[in-house]
Amino acid sequence: MDKLINFKEEITTVWSFPERGGWATHNAKYRGNFAPQIARNIILRYSNEGDTVLDPMVGGGTTLIETKLLNRKGIGVDINPEAIALTKKNLEFECGCEYEQTVQIGDVRNMNFLSSGSVDLIVTHPPYLNIIKYSEGRIEGDLSNISGVKKFCSELNKGIAEFFRVLKENSYCAVLIGDTRKNKHYVPLAFYVMQLFLENGFVLKEDIIKIQHNCTSTPYWEKKVKDYNFYLIMHEHLFVFRKPRDDEDLSRYRYSMANALLMP
Numbered sequence: 387m388d389k390l391i392n393f394k395e396e397i398t399t400v401w402s403f404p405e406r407g408g409w410a411t412h413n414a415k416y417r418g419n420f421a422p423q424i425a426r427n428i429i430l431r432y433s434n435e436g437d438t439v440l441d442p443m444v445g446g447g448t449t450l451i452e453t454k455l456l457n458r459k460g461i462g463v464d465i466n467p468e469a470i471a472l473t474k475k476n477l478e479f480e481c482g483c484e485y486e487q488t489v490q491i492g493d494v495r496n497m498n499f500l501s502s503g504s505v506d507l508i509v510t511h512p513p514y515l516n517i518i519k520y521s522e523g524r525i526e527g528d529l530s531n532i533s534g535v536k537k538f539c540s541e542l543n544k545g546i547a548e549f550f551r552v553l554k555e556n557s558y559c560a561v562l563i564g565d566t567r568k569n570k571h572y573v574p575l576a577f578y579v580m581q582l583f584l585e586n587g588f589v590l591k592e593d594i595i596k597i598q599h600n601c602t603s604t605p606y607w608e609k610k611v612k613d614y615n616f617y618l619i620m621h622e623h624l625f626v627f628r629k630p631r632d633d634e635d636l637s638r639y640r641y642s643m644a645n646a647l648l649m650p
Contacts, residue, residue, distance in 0.1 A: 396427050401624065402597040410455055411476045416446025416469070418518045420511045420562050424596065424624065425452040428509050432558040432626070433458060436485065437506035440552065442494045442545065443529075445520075447473030449509045450487050459485040461500070463492040465528055466520055493527055494545035500552045508549055508559040512542060514566055514575060535573060543582045550586050553629045558591060559583075564598075564622035570614050576623040588627035589639040596622045 393407065406414060407422040425448050433439055435457040441449035444462035450473060453460030462473050473489050492499065513520065513530035515538050520530045532538040549559050561583070563576045584590065598620045611618060630636055 393423065393426065395430060396423075396594075399592060399594045400597070401427075401594055402599070404599045406600070410451055410481070411479055412448065412451060413446075413476075416472060418511075418513070418520075419446040419448050422448050422452060424562060425449045425509055426456070428558075428560045428624075428626070429453065429456050429458065429507065432560070433507040438504065439507045439509060440500070440505045441510050442492075442497060442508065442549070443510050443512055444473050444489065445469050445511065447476040447489075448511075450489065451476055453485075454479075454483045454487050455481055457483050457485065460487040461505070462487070462489040463494065463497065465491065465493050465525055467491055469520070494529075495527070495541065495548065496544075497548045497552060502551050503554050505552045506554055506557055508553060508561075510560070511562045512545075512579075514564050517566060535568075535575065535578065538575075539578050539582060542579065543586070546582050546586045546588075550588065550629060555629055555631045557629055559588065559627045559629070560624060561627070562596065562622055562624045565619055567616065567619070570616055572616075572619075576625070580623070580625055583625065583627050587629070589630055589636065590625065591628045592624070592626040594624035594626070596624050598622060 403421045403423045412422045429439060429452055436459065438459045438461065439449065439453045440461045442463045444450060444464045446469065447462060450460040450462045454477060464470050470489055470491050477487050515535065516531055516533045518530060521528045523531050529538060529541055532541060553559060561579070563579050565575050566573045580590070608618065
């Protein structure tokens with residue numbers, strides 16, 4: 387836990403973690419998992435001890451390690467059995483948490499094992515299309531095997547509808563998502579995903595820019611910048627959405643979103 391001494395809660399909308407947190411069992415062995423500083427900041431700001439925190443695409447278990455350390459009830463779901471096994475292994479430490487951490491195989495598009503309005507906070511990090519293929523096509527329904535933007539958004543949208551269903555009113559859902567390129571042109575995947583959340587009834591609380599560090603592919607692409615005439619994408623978006631109350635007047639939020647919602 388020594389490295390936890392260097393943790394500091396963020397207060398701006400630009401986050402940068404050149405050194406990944408290494409406390410408890412956190413590690414970077416699961417490719418593409420987010421830094422524990424992200425999960426810790428979100429959990430501390432948007433939940434209380436004893437709350438139920440869901441990560442429906444749990445990956446290597448970063449979120450659940452933090453729910454255990456921060457005395458929350460964690461629920462981790464993933465379609466990939468290897469991710470579930472790794473998460474369970476990473477939760478094998480003692481810290482005095484009073485609550486259970488539940489981990490199970492499941493599909494983000496259908497979480498019927500969770501009751502509507504039963505979750506206090508969602509923290510998750512979806513795949514960015516098929517940039518990292520976590521199952522190489524072996525698992526039907528794995529979003530990381532989808533290359534087409536339209537199909538990816540269509541399938542993820544089913545999961546977003548589930549997020550809205552299981553989340554309590556006036557509670558938050560934090561999603562870290564990045565952009566990509568196709569045929570040397572920028573694909574704003576993060577904003578397509580943001581639009582899906584808005585269409586499902588969420589309102590946008592925060593758009594946090596997270597600077598990327600230590601990407602394994604960066605050295606390769608650094609050599610290609612001049613050849614392909616583009617800039618390296620070195621940021622991600624950490625969107626924080628809120629599920630409104632049923633009786634809430636949303637006109638003050640939705641008015642400014644009108645143009646975005648008309649986009650094809």
